[in-house]
Amino acid sequence: MPKPIKKRTHKKGIAEQEVLSFYQRFRDYYEGNRRFVHIVAGILILVLIAVSFSIYYNRRLNNEAATLEYEGYKLYQGLYTTNDAKKKERLNKAYKNFQAALKMKSSPVRLLYKSYTEYKLGKKDEALITLKKLVKKYSSDSEIVPVAYYKIAMIELEKGDKEAALKTLDTLFNLKNSPFFKDVALFEKGRILESLGRKDEALRAFKILVDSFPESPYYSTALARIKNEEGPSGKKGTDKKENKKAVKK
Known part of the structure; x- marks a missing residue:
């Protein structure tokens, strides 16, 4: 009788493992430092808004x-x-x-x-x-x-x-x-x-x-x-x- 074909289990690639590992570390860090992460994210958003407004304001000022x-x-x-x-x-x-x-x-x-x-x-x-x-x-x-x-x-x-x-x-x-x-x-x-x-x-x-x-x-x-x-x-x-x-x- 022919031997049954066994399904091969695909091992996760190194790159995929690294991504998952990084994601897990980030998630663990976020869970332990929620308040700090939110503060940093808020600051970055404010900086981005300020820079965008400054560019827009200077451009309008130059035109006027x-x-x-x-x-x-x-x-x-x-x-x-x-x-x-x-x-x-x-x-x-x-x-x-x-x-x-x-x-x-x-x-x-x-x-x-x-x-x-x-x-x-x-x-x-x-x-x-x-x-x-x-x-x-x-x-x-x-x-x-x-x-x-x-x-x-x-x-x-x-x-x-x-x-x-x-x-x-x-x-x-x-x-x-x-x-x-x-x-x-x-x-x-x-x-x-x-x-x-x-x-x-x-x-x-x-x-x-x-x-x-x-x-x-x-x-x-x-x-x-x-x-x-x-x-x-x-x-x-x-x-x-x-x-x-x-x-x-």
Whole structure:
């Protein structure tokens, strides 16, 4: 007679045993520490809710601030209006929008336009304060900060403080994290030095510009001033190596 076929008993796999073992340990721990587990779970849920709300709130805040900034920009530029008679009223509204946007979320662009609006409203001192706050708070910004330093120098110049303007232009020229406005800084520095009668220093600024920034829109004017001072066969380029070192600093 054929032998009856015995049913094989399948042994639980190692992985399955480990899962069951872990589950049993967790269950035992939970039974013995119900209160603690509930507290931890509650804290995790609260943290998750707080993080989700924070993300949602910041996103909404950014959107509202961006809307206010854009509305302020339109008012500042006078877009979609042809009534110049109400320019001051329009600028005041733009200022309020930039101020409100900054309270929601600060940014270098908003600070810059706030300062521009203050300047156009005749509030030069307030504009300087805003610009100095910008360059201090966002010193690593390589695009907006050079513009802000240039505007600071021009306001200082308008206020008659030429020495302060020269220092600001030097700071602009020596910015290490930005290649922008260096030729502008040299040209404006040269002009101010000329007005102060410091022709040798002015000439040096123009020479650095000519030697280091041949593509600059100020190149031709600076070169003309050098030739005017030294003549057509002047000493243009004699300090070229030294001038390039000045730019690299």
